[in-house]
Amino acid sequence: MSLRTVLGRLSGGSGGGDVGNPRFIACAAAVVASLALGAALYGLAGGRIAPEQPGAEAEATAPRRQVAESQREIEATRLASGALPGELQIELTTLGELKRQVESLETENARLKEDLALFESLAAADTAVPGVTLSGLRVEPDSVPGRYRYRFLVTFRGVRTEKEFRGAYQLLVGLQAGEGAGAMIVPTSGDADRARFDLRFRFFRRVDGSFTVPDGARPVSVEVRVTQDGVLRASQTAAL
Numbered sequence: 452m453s454l455r456t457v458l459g460r461l462s463g464g465s466g467g468g469d470v471g472n473p474r475f476i477a478c479a480a481a482v483v484a485s486l487a488l489g490a491a492l493y494g495l496a497g498g499r500i501a502p503e504q505p506g507a508e509a510e511a512t513a514p515r516r517q518v519a520e521s522q523r524e525i526e527a528t529r530l531a532s533g534a535l536p537g538e539l540q541i542e543l544t545t546l547g548e549l550k551r552q553v554e555s556l557e558t559e560n561a562r563l564k565e566d567l568a569l570f571e572s573l574a575a576a577d578t579a580v581p582g583v584t585l586s587g588l589r590v591e592p593d594s595v596p597g598r599y600r601y602r603f604l605v606t607f608r609g610v611r612t613e614k615e616f617r618g619a620y621q622l623l624v625g626l627q628a629g630e631g632a633g634a635m636i637v638p639t640s641g642d643a644d645r646a647r648f649d650l651r652f653r654f655f656r657r658v659d660g661s662f663t664v665p666d667g668a669r670p671v672s673v674e675v676r677v678t679q680d681g682v683l684r685a686s687q688t689a690a691l
Contacts, residue, residue, distance in 0.1 A: 565604060581608050583616060583677055585687040590673045593661060602659035603675055603687065607652065615653045618679035622662060625672035632671075637662045650677065 565587045588603040607616040622637040638645045650656065664670055674688040 568604075583607050583618075583679075583684040585675055585677060585685045588673070588675055588687045588689045590670070590689050590691060595663075597666065598661055598663045599670060599673075600659065600661045601673060601675075601689075602657065604655060604657055605650065605652075605677060605685070606655040608654075616650060616679070618650045618677055618684060619648050620650055620658065620675055620677045621648060623674040623676065624662065624664065624670050625674075626664060626668045627671045628665070628668040633668070635664070 568586060584606045586604050586606070588601070590599055590601045592598075593600050601622070605620070624635045624637060626633045626635060638648055647660070650658070670691050672688060672690050674686060676683055677685040
C-alpha cells in the first residue's frame with residue numbers, strides 16, 4: 452500500500468477530506484514516522500533497497516559507522532573535559548609544593564649566611580678583644596596577630612679566667628599606638644618565665660623566642676640587651 456493511499460484513507464477516502472484537520476495531520480505524521488522507522492530497521496537488519504543494487508549495503512552501514520565515530524568522539528571529549536579539573540589540581544598542588552620548597556631554601560640560605568658570619572668571627576677570635584658580641588638580629592610577625600618572633604646570635608670570647616659566659620638578655624620594644632608612642636620591656640620584673648632569658652654558653656649561642664604587643668599597638672623597633680651581673684655587655688637594635 453502506498454503512502455498516498457494511506458493518507459487518502461485517513462483523510463476520508465475520496466480526496467475531499469480536510470487535510471488541514473488536526474486529526475489528519477497527527478495521523479499522517481505518525482504514519483510517516485512509522486514508515487521511516489521501518490525503513491531504518493530494515494536497513495540495519497542488512498536488507499536491500501533494491502535487489503543487487505551496487506553499494507546498497509555500504510550505504511546502509513555508513514550511518515552506523517558515523518554514529519559509532521560520533522560516540523567515540525563524544526566519549527573522548529567527555530574524558531578530556533573530565534580530566535581537566537584533576538590536572539589543574541595536580542598543577543596547583545605542584546606549584547604550592549615548589550613555593551614551600553623555595554621559602555625553605557631561602558630560610559636555609561639566610562641561616563647559612565649567619566653561620567658563615569659566625570665562623571668568620573670565630574676565626575678572627577685570636578685577634579679580637581675579649582667580650583660579648585651580638586649579630587643577626589631578626590624580628591618577624593608571627594601567624595598569631597600581635598605576636599612577633601625574634602632570633603639573634605651571641606658570641607663570647609673570654610679571658611683565660613673565663614671559661615663560659617653567664618648572663619641574661621632582655622628586649623626593649625618600641626611601640627606605636629595611634630598618635631602615641633611607648634615602650635615595653637621583655638621580660639617584665641614579675642615574669643614567671645624569666646629563667647628562659649638566661650644565657651650560659653662557652654663560644655656562641657643562637658637565641659630565638661617571641662613576644663606579644665598590646666592590642667592596637669605595633670612594634671617599631673626592638674633592641675636586644677645582654678647583661679652580666681647587672682652590667683650591659685652588648686646590644687643590637689632592629690628597626691621594623
